[in-house]
Amino acid sequence: MNYHTDNLDDSVILTLYKNMLKPRMVEEKMLILLRQGKISKWFSGIGQEAIAVGVTMALQADEYILPMHRNLGVFTTREIPLYRLFGQWQGKASGFTKGRDRSFHFGTQDYSIVGMISHLGPQLGVADGIALAHKLRNENKVTAVFTGEGGTSEGDFHEALNVASVWQLPVLFCVENNGYGLSTPTTEQYNCKDIADRALGYGMEAHIIDGNNIVEVYTKLSAIADSVRENPRPILLEFKTFRMRGHEEASGTKYVPQELMDTWAAKDPVINFQSFLKDKNLLSEEMEVSIKQAIISEINEHLDIAFNEDLVIADVNIELNDVYKPFEYHAITPNSEKKEQRFIDAISDGLKQSMERHDDLVIMGQDIAEYGGAFKITDGFVEAFGKARVRNTPICESAIVEAGMGLSIAGMKSVVEMQFADFVTSGFNPVVNYLAKSFYRWNQHADVVLRMPCGGGVAAGPFHSQTNEAWFTKTPGLKVVYPAFPYDAKGLLATAINDPNPVLFFEHKALYRSMRQEVPTDYYTLPFGEAAMLRTGSQVTIITYGAAVHWALETLEANAAIEADLIDLRTLQPLDVETIYASVRKTGKAIVYHEDSLFGGIASDISALIMENCFEFLDAPVKRVASMETPIPFAKQLEDQYLPKNRFEHDLKALLEY
Secondary structure, eight states: OOOOOTTSOHHHHHHHHHHHHHHHHHHHHHHHHHHTTSSSOOOOOTTOHHHHHHHHHHSOTTSOEEOOTTOHHHHHHTTOOHHHHHHHHTTOTTSSSTTSSOTTOOOBGGGTBOOOOSSSTHHHHHHHHHHHHHHHTTOOOOEEEEEETTGGGSHHHHHHHHHHHHHTOOEEEEEEEOSEETTEEGGGTOSSSOGGGGHHHHTOEEEEEETTOHHHHHHHHHHHHHHHHHSOOOEEEEEEOOOOSOSSGGGOSTTSOHHHHHHHHTTOHHHHHHHHHHHTTSSOHHHHHHHHHHHHHHHHHHHHHHHHSOOOOOOHHHHHHTSSOOOOOOOOOOOSOEEEEEHHHHHHHHHHHHHHHOTTEEEEETTOSTTOOTTSTTTTHHHHHOTTTEEEOOSOHHHHHHHHHHHHHTTOEEEEEOSSGGGGGGGHHIIIIIITTHHHHHSOOOOEEEEEEEOSSSSOOTTSOOOOTHHHHTSTTOEEEOOOSHHHHHHHHHHHHHSSSOEEEEEEHHHHTTOEEEEESSOOOOOTTOOEEEEOOSSEEEEEOTHHHHHHHHHHHHOTTOOEEEEEOOEEESOOHHHHHHHHHHHSOEEEEEEEESTTSHHHHHHHHHHHHHGGGOSSOOEEEEEOSSOOOSSHHHHHHHSTHHHHHHHHHHHHTO
16 A cells, blocks of 8 residues: 655654554454443444545544544544543443434534534435535635445435535535445446446535545545635545445455455554554654553543443433424514414515525525525515625535535524325425434524425416425424414414424415405514414314414304314424313314325314323314325316315214213
């Protein structure tokens, strides 16, 4: 192996060696502990240390790195105290996830590291968001994100590279091509000579680097990083290396031909570099022994700290309170000036005033810039705020949700418009597995609002008409808002943007231009978790939200004799259960009414909550009214049959007669 060190100080050369040796020795100790049953799992990076160490040393300390589970060298080179890493792997409180996650599934703002989740792809788009924040703030910074050759088969890889190229983001996409994705060889992962070849299709620069040569990794990455800081752009880097142990220890390496193992064993990055240093008289036997003794001493000292730490104490209140980042709501009351606005105009006004209020707020979505969005909600926003903050996106919902997460990590806010709520399925994974879980896992909030145009009654068929809130109300860590009136929509949107937690903001398309109301002209907020009591009565409690609120009002107006409490929930997570319970205890009967299909809809949970908390007050079973158990159809007569609007009056009267 050739090492070109002429332009490197001896101190840097020795630091490269020490930084590679440390993760190697930590790993060797962890493999012993694994066999002793003192840790539960291990993903070995032995043979790949040069990549993690070289990349990390080439970056500045405050530049973000998004590593994988074989990049221990990133964490040790950033000098994270070993006892914290040991605590993380043992599920102790001194770790970064309070025992809630294992391995390298964590991040830390203190060291500018953002860890992976088991779904490998999302971190690539997160890197885009971090880099976008740097670019918007004119900071000459790069972001490095790791994946393996197997991860390049995921759609997130394509989306992230495409977005980074279109937006010219300063991201170093580091692909560790280590031969196998678990047991699947590269010949079954992709059909091109090199992964770097793909860069041509994205219009970006690429380099192939010997991932076992620490000097080549460090010197090339240093030059590339300097160049990207001066001229922001994404670069695809393919590191040729090999995984010398199993995907994780339990899987072994029996599927690898022995001659291949022998070939790569001869290319060991630590052993080869150590021999080179000795040949150049940069490392003596005494120095080697001293360095290794110091690392062994550090490992043992920090292991003692971790082993002697008490086990995590399970506390219900702590667990529940760590699902969401604390948010202190500040009520901002509007002035007395009002004007009649359509639902769609109130949302547009609220979004615009939030953009004026928050200089760090970025909105992203398909066709939202000059075109103004599919529903023209952002019409004129480019002229007001510029294309840097009002960003047209490629059709890649997953990467854009992830970019929103990256912006939040870098301290910015974002609103992501799903052109239709149905399309969130293309970005479902980062919503429910990244945005929802990050604060609980490692105390990183996701300051992202997803705007979700939804609902039927407009003959848009099965792919543009769903009201899919139940997918998210059951996911801890997400907040779900679903207003029915222009006044509520504007105030709740302002609060959603202020809230540092991820919020799905549902907007019923049929209400956009049909619903009008007097709305304050200036900025104001409304609290989450407070339902609105629209009608009061003693006979029955009607619980609903969205377009169904208006359908319920029409039914009550046509049946003046029915005395009902009509509750508009407004937010579904958090849910105002106290208003529900108080009403049901008064009326003795409850009907839950929504547009979503019946089975698995939120009406089922509300019904169960009422049965569990108000059973002794009930004079009849709780009734649910919802759409049919089919996808939503296109033809009007079929859609009318599907929606619950024509069944509600009958079911309401039947409940009253029970």
